[in-house]
Amino acid sequence: MPLNEEEIKELHKKAREIRKGIVEITFTAGGGHIGGSLSQTDVLVALYYKYLNIDPKRPDWEDRDRMILSKGHGGLGWAVILGDKGYFDREQLKDFNKTGSPFGMHLDRLKVPGCDASTGSLGHGLAIGIGLAIGAKKMGKSWRTYVMMGDGELCEGSVWEASIIAAHHNLDNLTALVDRNKLMIDGPTEDITTLEPIDDKFKVFGWDTIRIDGHDFAQIGNAIEKAQATKGKPTVIICDTIKGKGVDFMENEFRWHYGGVDSDLRDKALESIDRYYSKILV
Ligand SMILES: Cc1ncc(C[n+]2csc(CCOP(=O)(O)OP(=O)(O)O)c2C)c(N)n1
Secondary structure, eight states, rough: OOOOEEEHHHHHHHHHHHHHHHHHHHHHHBBBBBBHHHHHHHHHHHHHIIIOOOTTTTTTTHHHHHEEESGGGGGGHHHHHHHTTSSSOOOGGGGTSSSTTTTOOSOOOSSSSSSOOOOOTOOOOHHHHHHHHHHHHHHHHOEEEEEESSSSSGGSHHHHHHHHHHHHTTOTTTEEEEOOOHHHHHHHHHHHOOOOOOHHHHTTOOOOOEEEEETTTTHHHHHHHHHHHHSSSSSEEEEOOTTTOTTTTTOOOGGGGSSSOOHHHHHHHHHHHHHHHHOOOO
C-alpha cells in the first residue's frame, strides 16, 4: 500500500531528527563522513521506520530482515538510526570514533547490535547479502536482505561479479539500493569512471531495476513495495540523491565527503536543516 500523507510527514520528521544527530556526532567526533550520511538518510529512514521486519530488543532474532550498509563509511549516519531504534543507548554515540568506543567510523558487527555485517572496504556488502539471501532460500525462511551501496562503490569489480550470482540464483528476496549522489571521495563519479546507464547495466545482468528520487518518501515506499512483490529476480533501486542533503553549504560538494564542524558550523548546519524542513513540513 502506498504511504499516506501522514506517514510521509512522520518519516520526514524522523529524517530531520536523524540529520541533526548526524551533524551533532560529526561535531563531537571531530569529523566524519557527513556528506554520504546525509544522502542515504531518507532511504534508510523509510526502511527502518516502515519496512524492515526487525526487533531492536532481539538483534539476533533469526527471522529478522537483514540490512547491510555496504558503503560502510556511512556508519555514522547508520549508527544514529540504530541508536534511535533502541539497539543500544544512544548516549553512547557521544563517544563515537573515540578510543575505547564500540563505534568506529565503520560499524563492527561484533560490537554494534543491529549491524549485520562489518563493512568499510567497499565492494563486499552485496556478496555478503547474496550469501544471506541464498541461506534464507535454502532454509525456507521468508526474511529479506537489503544492501545499500554507494555509487562510487560501483567501481569495484566485485559488485558486478556478485550481481551475476544474484541473478543466477533468482534472488527475489534480495534488494540492493544504490545511493546515487553522483559524487565520490574526490569528485563527480562520471568524471572519474562513467557509471551511467546504471539501470541498463543491472538489467542486462538479470536484475529488475527501479529508479527513484531518493529523497521522496512516496517513491521510496513504492519502490520497496514493488521489490518485495517481484518474483524470480533480485531488484536494485537506484536512488537519485544529493550528497550533503539538508545542509545547504554541504549539498553537492564532494569536499564534504568527510569533514569536521566546529560549534559555529554545527549551528549553521542545524539551522539549515530547520530551514529545509520548514519548506517540507508546512
Ligand atoms: C576498497 C576500498 N577502496 C577505497 C576506499 C576509500 N573510500 C572510502 S569512501 C570512498 C568513496 C565512496 O564513494 P561512494 O560509494 O559514492 O560513497 P558516498 O558518496 O555515498 O559517500 C572511497 C574511495 C574504501 N573504503 N574501500
